[in-house]
Amino acid sequence: MKHILTLTALAAVTLSGVAGATTYPLTFTDDLGRKVTLKAEPKRIVSVLPSTTETLCAIGACDRLIGVDEYSDYPQQVTKLPKVGGLYNPNIEAMVALKPDLVLVSKYGKLAEPLSQAGITVIAVNPETYDEVFSRTLLLGRIVNREAQAKALVTKLKSDIARVEILTKNAVRKPTAYFEIDPTPYSIGPNSFMGVLLTKAGARNIIPVSMGDFPKVDPEFIVKANPQLILGVDATTAGARPGWASISALKTGRVVTIPSELNTILGRPGPRLAQALLGLARLVHPELFKADVKK
Amino acid sequence: MEGAAARRAPGLALPLGTLGLAALLLLAVVLGTGLGSVTIAPLEVLGALWRGATGQALAGNDVIVWQIRLPRVVMGLLVGASLSVCGGAFQGVFRNPLADPYLLGVASGSALGATVAIVAGWPRALIPVTALLSALGAVACTLTLAREGRRFPPTRLILAGVVVGSVLSAATTALILRGEDRARQVLAYTLGDLGFSGWRDVLTVLPYAALGCGALLLLARALDTLQLGELTARSLGVPVERLRLIAVVAASLATAGAVAYVGVIGFVGLIVPHMVRLAFGPGHRTLLPLSALLGAALLVFADLLARTTPLSQVGIVTTLLGGPFFLWLLRRQTRD
Numbered sequence: 135m136k137h138i139l140t141l142t143a144l145a146a147v148t149l150s151g152v153a154g155a156t157t158y159p160l161t162f163t164d165d166l167g168r169k170v171t172l173k174a175e176p177k178r179i180v181s182v183l184p185s186t187t188e189t190l191c192a193i194g195a196c197d198r199l200i201g202v203d204e205y206s207d208y209p210q211q212v213t214k215l216p217k218v219g220g221l222y223n224p225n226i227e228a229m230v231a232l233k234p235d236l237v238l239v240s241k242y243g244k245l246a247e248p249l250s251q252a253g254i255t256v257i258a259v260n261p262e263t264y265d266e267v268f269s270r271t272l273l274l275g276r277i278v279n280r281e282a283q284a285k286a287l288v289t290k291l292k293s294d295i296a297r298v299e300i301l302t303k304n305a306v307r308k309p310t311a312y313f314e315i316d317p318t319p320y321s322i323g324p325n326s327f328m329g330v331l332l333t334k335a336g337a338r339n340i341i342p343v344s345m346g347d348f349p350k351v352d353p354e355f356i357v358k359a360n361p362q363l364i365l366g367v368d369a370t371t372a373g374a375r376p377g378w379a380s381i382s383a384l385k386t387g388r389v390v391t392i393p394s395e396l397n398t399i400l401g402r403p404g405p406r407l408a409q410a411l412l413g414l415a416r417l418v419h420p421e422l423f424k425a426d427v428k429k
Numbered sequence: 430m431e432g433a434a435a436r437r438a439p440g441l442a443l444p445l446g447t448l449g450l451a452a453l454l455l456l457a458v459v460l461g462t463g464l465g466s467v468t469i470a471p472l473e474v475l476g477a478l479w480r481g482a483t484g485q486a487l488a489g490n491d492v493i494v495w496q497i498r499l500p501r502v503v504m505g506l507l508v509g510a511s512l513s514v515c516g517g518a519f520q521g522v523f524r525n526p527l528a529d530p531y532l533l534g535v536a537s538g539s540a541l542g543a544t545v546a547i548v549a550g551w552p553r554a555l556i557p558v559t560a561l562l563s564a565l566g567a568v569a570c571t572l573t574l575a576r577e578g579r580r581f582p583p584t585r586l587i588l589a590g591v592v593v594g595s596v597l598s599a600a601t602t603a604l605i606l607r608g609e610d611r612a613r614q615v616l617a618y619t620l621g622d623l624g625f626s627g628w629r630d631v632l633t634v635l636p637y638a639a640l641g642c643g644a645l646l647l648l649a650r651a652l653d654t655l656q657l658g659e660l661t662a663r664s665l666g667v668p669v670e671r672l673r674l675i676a677v678v679a680a681s682l683a684t685a686g687a688v689a690y691v692g693v694i695g696f697v698g699l700i701v702p703h704m705v706r707l708a709f710g711p712g713h714r715t716l717l718p719l720s721a722l723l724g725a726a727l728l729v730f731a732d733l734l735a736r737t738t739p740l741s742q743v744g745i746v747t748t749l750l751g752g753p754f755f756l757w758l759l760r761r762q763t764r765d
Binding site: 354374380 | 466487490495501627720736742
């Protein structure tokens with residue numbers, strides 16, 4: 135037995151060096167902290183996280199998807215796949231009925247246990263920080279034996295991001311910004327993956343690191359911070375809030391709602407990260423992108 | 430409950446209690462206006478108030494004091510006073526120590542209305558309107574269910590309130606699950622929040638609070654008589670059924686007005702009257718006004734805690750502090 139394992143390991147090293155192919159069984163720790171072993175290359179995959187769905191398609195494994203959650207709507211072809219519910223109302227029976235050999239889940243939603251008991255391999259892949267977007271893309275590449283494509287995607291993403299960053303880095307004035315993701319109000323901290331994008335888009339986030347990644351904000355803090363740019367609220371709503379008329383962004387009219395498509399992409403830590411950054415950078419620094427407005 | 434406190438001279442309890450609680454209230458207002466995510470010195474607070482009141486230009490922290498904190502504090506006062514007076518009155522009307530303003534389904538009705546508005550994405554200005562309408566609808570529903578001829582027997586009323594409340598809460602939960610992306614906003618509402626309370630909101634709540642609480646304060650003497658028992662009260666000339674109806678409508682008005690703007694703030698209406706009763710006796714002529722003072726002060730303190738700690742919402746603070754206190758009260762009463 136020991137010999138076989140050693141041999142397998144050796145083969146894995148050799149093969150990965152030569153062809154960049156994954157060897158199975160593949161064992162690793164997933165985002166639920168469980169040790170998972172994938173016995174063979176998965177061919178029938180259910181994805182219940184839109185970002186995972188997008189990543190799989192971007193690395194050339196879209197044809198292996200046999201079912202997705204009801205929020206997965208990109209790329210176009212996944213919209214025709216059977217829907218297996220959402221995070222809070224997953225349809226486990228539908229998932230089992232599809233006879234998948236792998237279900238990719240979020241670390242929230244408690245799907246791992248019932249599906250495992252039904253004999254289905256479950257892996258939680260759940261990027262939450264900026265860096266995790268890349269590491270999980272590579273992991274998905276290993277899982278579906280598309281390592282080269284995953285590496286290429288990561289390289290492409292990073293260079294697309296760098297291209298936007300070059301523009302915003304040279305921006306003369308970087309506005310202080312408040313980004314509202316929920317009118318309660320909730321905002322984003324600089325270390326969250328959206329916060330990293332906001333900074334890369336050339337804004338100075340008014341939320342300090344100490345407040346956390348997705349803090350509920352005291353309205354008077356926002357008034358005191360007096361941001362030059364407000365994202366995620368419409369001007370009428372913002373103007374109607376007590377004391378907000380005195381905020382610099384409202385005086386200069388720099389209160390910008392996020393278009394709904396961009397909002398969707400911004401919420402998905404997946405292959406459209408660079409696209410999300412570009413959209414955000416256009417809102418923060420419209421003057422830098424004047425040339426391609428006509429496109 | 431009818432211990433020594435009840436026999437204490439009512440003539441002295443009111444002025445003494447009023448004085449003490451008024452001082453507490455003043456402290457709450459001063460601290461509530463001065464402290465927060467930005468600390469503002471008392472002199473600066475006074476300066477800001479003066480500049481705002483005299484119509485001068487607001488500078489620096491003035492905006493925070495005058496347009497954000499003060500309306501928030503005043504809203505806390507109004508809501509705290511309303512919920513507490515209503516709680517005291519409900520406990521008297523139904524002669525039930527567990528009664529509180531949310532008893533008749535007001536809160537769940539309000540929450541459902543607000544949830545509909547939030548999930549549908551209607552403008553913020555419409556949220557209180559739908560909340561108020563559905564709150565009044567819920568009360569009407571409870572009253573219809575509980576009605577027995579022209580009477581509203583307390584047990585039936587409470588049972589009907591619980592049932593209506595549960596059904597409406599289930600509907601609210603179903604809606605929250607359907608509108609996942611707005612779930613947090615709905616959740617914040619159902620947990621009670623004073624954030625974003627402005628002067629316009631205060632002015633909208635004021636008439637509800639004044640009308641509702643005013644009416645209840647006028648009923649205090651009749652409520653005292655009712656404590657002798659329904660039959661005795663009737664024979665003493667108290668129109669029991671009419672008293673009950675007026676009290677319910679008045680309390681619903683005040684509660685719905687408060688709930689519509691700041692959401693569901695638990696336990697204040699239940700606990701404040703008990704605290705006042707323990708300290709100053711059960712007579713409603715002292716109980717109701719002192720509950721207003723204590724409730725107002727407590728809610729401002731609770732909101733201050735919410736703003737400056739990770740508890741983040743006033744409803745969470747009142748429930749966390751109020752729950753254990755209530756259990757202690759229950760144990761104490763059973764031991765007596």
